[in-house]
Amino acid sequence: MIPVAIPDLSGNEERYVTDAVRSTWVSSSGAFLERFEAEFAARCETQHCLSAANGTVALHLALLALNVQAGDEVLMPALTYIATANAVRYMGAVPVFVDVDPNTWCIDPTKLAAAITNRTTGIIPVHIYGHPADMDAINAVAKQHGLWVVEDAAEAHFAKYKGRTVGSMSDIATFSFFGNKVLTSGEGGAVTFNDSSLLDHARSLRGQGVDISQGRYAHPIIGYNYRLTNVAAALLCAQLERADEMISRRNAIFSAYEERLSGIPGIGFQPVAHWAQRTPWLFCLTVDKAQFGATRDDLAIYLHKNEVETRPLFIGLHQQIPYRKLAAKQGTPLPVSERLSATGLNLPTFTALSEQQIDKICDLIRAKAQC
Ligand SMILES: *Cc1c(COP(=O)(O)O)cnc(C)c1O
Numbered sequence: 118m119i120p121v122a123i124p125d126l127s128g129n130e131e132r133y134v135t136d137a138v139r140s141t142w143v144s145s146s147g148a149f150l151e152r153f154e155a156e157f158a159a160r161c162e163t164q165h166c167l168s169a170a171n172g173t174v175a176l177h178l179a180l181l182a183l184n185v186q187a188g189d190e191v192l193m194p195a196l197t198y199i200a201t202a203n204a205v206r207y208m209g210a211v212p213v214f215v216d217v218d219p220n221t222w223c224i225d226p227t228k229l230a231a232a233i234t235n236r237t238t239g240i241i242p243v244h245i246y247g248h249p250a251d252m253d254a255i256n257a258v259a260k261q262h263g264l265w266v267v268e269d270a271a272e273a274h275f276a277k278y279k280g281r282t283v284g285s286m287s288d289i290a291t292f293s294f295f296g297n298k299v300l301t302s303g304e305g306g307a308v309t310f311n312d313s314s315l316l317d318h319a320r321s322l323r324g325q326g327v328d329i330s331q332g333r334y335a336h337p338i339i340g341y342n343y344r345l346t347n348v349a350a351a352l353l354c355a356q357l358e359r360a361d362e363m364i365s366r367r368n369a370i371f372s373a374y375e376e377r378l379s380g381i382p383g384i385g386f387q388p389v390a391h392w393a394q395r396t397p398w399l400f401c402l403t404v405d406k407a408q409f410g411a412t413r414d415d416l417a418i419y420l421h422k423n424e425v426e427t428r429p430l431f432i433g434l435h436q437q438i439p440y441r442k443l444a445a446k447q448g449t450p451l452p453v454s455e456r457l458s459a460t461g462l463n464l465p466t467f468t469a470l471s472e473q474q475i476d477k478i479c480d481l482i483r484a485k486a487q488c
Contacts, residue, residue, distance in 0.1 A: 122297035123467040133351035147347030161284040163309035168345035172293025175306035176204035182319040189238040194224040195454035226254035239265040244273030247398035277394035302349035367397035377479035383409025399463040430461030
């Protein structure tokens with residue numbers, strides 16, 4: 118079976134993890150954590166970085182730092198991973214689902230104004246499948262209405278928007294280092310800051326609300342344990358050394374897929390806006406049943422029978438059981454998110470994927486189109 122994702126740990130990962138173990142610094146402080154936070158902030162062109170246990174708690178920390186209140190309404194794309202909405206619910210706040218733009222698959226800035234009420238306090242654009250959201254347009258709406266913006270960059274490490282790096286275009290951004298993400302520490306996450314005033318508060322929240330200046334075991338606020346370990350940071354330091362190499366290999370895989378699948382009736386690709394330099398996360402295609410002659414699910418089953426694993430695109434948040442009622446009450450039509458969710462498929466994307474494997478996958482898809 119060719120899997121959808123395999124982490125690439127072929128550089129200094131093993132060496133650095135061994136170094137961390139031998140040093141006995143395996144818990145939530147150590148040299149790898151410090152090095153990672155400094156290097157990641159620099160690479161993202163942000164002021165600061167706090168590592169976190171995973172991308173979901175990174176989002177929660179960002180919302181805690183911004184002091185989001187119960188009942189606040191937060192705009193987000195309907196097409197994203199469930200964590201974006203869940204983090205908002207952890208605050209008792211209300212996710213408001215906005216359709217995505219067919220040209221970017223990210224939140225449609227032209228649909229924001231209609232979703233804003235006097236309870237709206239913020240927007241979480243998601244750089245979906247590695248493609249940056251249209252941040253200038255989003256930030257303009259946010260500024261006009263006095264809203265905060267948190268970029269959910271879990272899938273888009275180092276993607277560029279008009280030459281700027283994702284994470285650098287809002288007060289706070291969040292990242293994931295889950296096993297299938299572009300950079301991984303197994304489980305892991307980060308929050309980046311451009312507003313230094315939020316940093317100390319977020320650091321305290323990450324560590325049980327401790328304030329060391331008030332003495333040991335002084336916890337003036339209720340916090341969380343959302344820390345990353347030095348062992349995980351050792352993996353991330355090694356991943357950062359090869360980030361450019363891994364991203365360029367993934368770009369080559371995207372090009373190979375697009376070249377070999379182009380011209381198959383009914384197969385479409387993730388669009389790339391002229392201002393975007395996406396980070397190649399999972400390769401996405403869309404299947405138009407009328408032209409292709411089979412549905413996305415038919416194709417997925419056929420590939421699985423032939424030992425190729427795939428993933429459907431995310432299920433719209435408004436279609437998920439915990440959010441259906443809320444979405445029905447909001448009543449916003451979300452046709453683009455629904456179409457992509459119903460027709461989109463991820464193909465295997467990992468640096469060790471060989472040319473022969475890409476050929477096999479593309480030949481299978483072409484054969485399926487012809488029968
Ligand atoms: C992966 C992901 C997250 C959550 O990250 P975890 O590390 O799995 O908690 C959040 N948002 C998006 C868009 C993601 O893809």
